[in-house]
Amino acid sequence: MRTIYFDHNATTPLDPAVREAMLPYLGEVWGNPSSVHHVGQRARAALDDARDRAARLLKSKPSEVIFTSGGTESINLALFGAARLRKPQGRHLITSAVEHHAVLHCFDSLAAKEGFEVLRLPVNLEGRVPPEVLTKALRPDTTLVSIQAANNEIGTIQPVAELGALCRQRGILFHTDAVQWFGKEPFADIHQFNADLVSICAHKFYGPKGAGLLFIRSPLLPDPILFGGGHENERRAGTENLAAIVGLVEALERFVPTPVFSRTQLSPLADRLKALILSLPETTFVGAGEHRLVNTISCLVAGVDSIALLAGLDLEGICASSGSACSAGSLSPSHVISALDVAPRLANSLVRFSLGRQNTQSEVDHLAKILPLVIHRSLPVKGTGFVG
Numbered sequence: 001m002r003t004i005y006f007d008h009n010a011t012t013p014l015d016p017a018v019r020e021a022m023l024p025y026l027g028e029v030w031g032n033p034s035s036v037h038h039v040g041q042r043a044r045a046a047l048d049d050a051r052d053r054a055a056r057l058l059k060s061k062p063s064e065v066i067f068t069s070g071g072t073e074s075i076n077l078a079l080f081g082a083a084r085l086r087k088p089q090g091r092h093l094i095t096s097a098v099e100h101h102a103v104l105h106c107f108d109s110l111a112a113k114e115g116f117e118v119l120r121l122p123v124n125l126e127g128r129v130p131p132e133v134l135t136k137a138l139r140p141d142t143t144l145v146s147i148q149a150a151n152n153e154i155g156t157i158q159p160v161a162e163l164g165a166l167c168r169q170r171g172i173l174f175h176t177d178a179v180q181w182f183g184k185e186p187f188a189d190i191h192q193f194n195a196d197l198v199s200i201c202a203h204k205f206y207g208p209k210g211a212g213l214l215f216i217r218s219p220l221l222p223d224p225i226l227f228g229g230g231h232e233n234e235r236r237a238g239t240e241n242l243a244a245i246v247g248l249v250e251a252l253e254r255f256v257p258t259p260v261f262s263r264t265q266l267s268p269l270a271d272r273l274k275a276l277i278l279s280l281p282e283t284t285f286v287g288a289g290e291h292r293l294v295n296t297i298s299c300l301v302a303g304v305d306s307i308a309l310l311a312g313l314d315l316e317g318i319c320a321s322s323g324s325a326c327s328a329g330s331l332s333p334s335h336v337i338s339a340l341d342v343a344p345r346l347a348n349s350l351v352r353f354s355l356g357r358q359n360t361q362s363e364v365d366h367l368a369k370i371l372p373l374v375i376h377r378s379l380p381v382k383g384t385g386f387v388g
């Protein structure tokens with residue numbers, strides 16, 4: 001049975017050229033960049049070079065680039081670091097109802113344990129935060145706003161530049177979780193988001209797992225969340241994972257300026273997938289019409305629990321997801337779907353197909369044959385309550 005992978009928003013395979021670029025740092029260049037001797041200095045030179053390359057690509061200063069262990073850590077550093085730094089000025093924080101749990105759980109913790117008040121903005125039917133909704137929510141004691149660039153479950157793209165500008169006019173810090181944006185949407189430079197803090201993660205665009213970056217606009221210096229040595233401009237203690245960092249930078253250079261998730265290649269596949277979803281009586285498309293990641297097509301399947309459906313697809317070799325990989329396996333409804341105006345009984349029936357560069361028309365055609373069969377197999381047998 002062939003494997004058909006439609007789950008690129010969960011993760012992507014490591015690109016062979018990126019792996020090649022990483023290999024010297026898993027082998028001959030093994031020193032600690034903080035050591036004073038020549039073995040360490042070789043690693044230091046490679047680390048400095050990686051930071052310079054990242055800064056050139058982002059059009060930032062090298063000191064504004066903080067290497068982390070991935071999206072989650074970048075987000076934690078941005079949110080805890082900025083909220084705590086600005087606590088003397090105010091305790092009101094704003095995010096949206098459709099953020100990744102890496103964002104929402106940071107805010108939950110700040111509210112529960114550190115005396116902050118957190119507002120989760122509602123979204124419209126497409127999953128977007130209209131700028132006027134943010135404007136109304138801002139208060140004199142608002143110090144930090146975090147709105148994602150693109151949603152992982154339904155692919156909705158937020159008007160981040162506008163939201164960021166609103167915050168900047170008022171001197172409020174703005175963070176964007178751009179984990180799903182990089183490699184998919186056009187990128188000119190890091191300032192296009194009008195954000196003080198931007199979280200990025202390599203494994204969503206064919207880089208290694210465990211590698212991320214937080215852009216911190218100078219002169220902002222958020223409080224660190226990891227303490228120890230003075231690494232990463234005193235913002236992130238811990239000996240650097242040089243191979244992962246080099247892989248991240250290589251993937252950034254290769255796959256971000258010209259998005260590796262090519263619109264030309266993926267649009268016809270996504271259109272075909274969307275047409276399939278619109279044609280089946282049980283499925284409803286969810287997400288934005290225009291402001292959507294080109295690779296992401298999500299649907300609700302009436303009467304079917306997504307876990308049963310995903311298991312059925314997997315038996316046919318097809319990998320899809322019910323949304324965030326971190327909540328796959330849990331039966332709790334998707335908070336993203338709950339935030340849209342859909343019937344609560346549908347919140348457990350989200351299925352996400354996220355395409356990548358190796359997907360083909362014939363794979364989508366194969367899905368078109370299999371999906372109706374799997375849906376029918378997943379429908380509960382009438383009267384028993386069992387899922388057949």
Ligand SMILES: Cc1ncc(COP(=O)(O)O)c(C=O)c1O
Pocket residue numbers: 009010070071072073100102148150151152177179180201203324325
């Ligand atoms: C929008 C978004 N933010 C943050 C993350 C967290 O990234 P990681 O699990 O790589 O730390 C993900 C991962 O799925 C994501 O999709």
